[in-house]
Amino acid sequence: MIVIGLTGGIASGKSTVAAELRKLGLPVFDADEASRQAVAAGSEGLAMVRQTFGSEYLTATGDLDREKVAALVFRDAQALRQLEAIVHQIVLAQAENFLQECRKQGCPAAVLDVPLLIECGWHKKVDVVWLVAVSVQEQIRRAMLRSGMAEADVKRRIAAQMPLEDKKAYAGVVFDNSGELQDTLAAVRQEVKKILGEDFGR
Numbered sequence: 001m002i003v004i005g006l007t008g009g010i011a012s013g014k015s016t017v018a019a020e021l022r023k024l025g026l027p028v029f030d031a032d033e034a035s036r037q038a039v040a041a042g043s044e045g046l047a048m049v050r051q052t053f054g055s056e057y058l059t060a061t062g063d064l065d066r067e068k069v070a071a072l073v074f075r076d077a078q079a080l081r082q083l084e085a086i087v088h089q090i091v092l093a094q095a096e097n098f099l100q101e102c103r104k105q106g107c108p109a110a111v112l113d114v115p116l117l118i119e120c121g122w123h124k125k126v127d128v129v130w131l132v133a134v135s136v137q138e139q140i141r142r143a144m145l146r147s148g149m150a151e152a153d154v155k156r157r158i159a160a161q162m163p164l165e166d167k168k169a170y171a172g173v174v175f176d177n178s179g180e181l182q183d184t185l186a187a188v189r190q191e192v193k194k195i196l197g198e199d200f201g202r
């Protein structure tokens, strides 16, 4: 089984590419969603958060108090590292289960969709990195258009990620998504075909 690590900066089009890969029948692990679930109400991760930071970081309904935690990790770098370690360990275990399940089912390929794939060292766990690339200006424009994020917030998020040019050194395939989406998706289908060969589209 070929393990593809799909990554890209904020608003590069990574989720759009992931949706296309799902449409083509490839199993896709969504690390963003897994991170949210890792600290969902009643989860093992949330219990670890309570143990580490105290029950005041949970709401009255037993959910993670995201605002309070965000304020804490913004001012306290050690707390940020602790929170990341909790979430990372759970998401990693889930990704490994996902791959094991895909192997059991005889999937020819599986995708790990991970925004910080390279920053977190996950590129070492995959056979090939697929990078979705757009310019910083386009990232800002699309992020603001998509969710009404303030320009300064998008810039801060971009600054916290590895620059695109550095990421390219790790990528086996780079999808330039600065043009029409249909061209990017055609390139994606082409790459899938290369990997799956005759199995593609069955």
Ligand code: ADP
Pocket (backbone or CB within 6 Å): 008, 009, 010, 011, 012, 013, 014, 015, 016, 017, 142, 143, 145, 146, 177, 178, 179, 180, 181, 182, 184
């Ligand atoms: P990511 O998952 O990398 O944050 P998304 O896939 O959500 O990014 O894409 C960010 C935004 O840009 C979405 O609103 C998406 O519809 C849009 N988008 C993606 N590709 C293109 C493209 N080639 N041209 C214009 N808009 C695009």
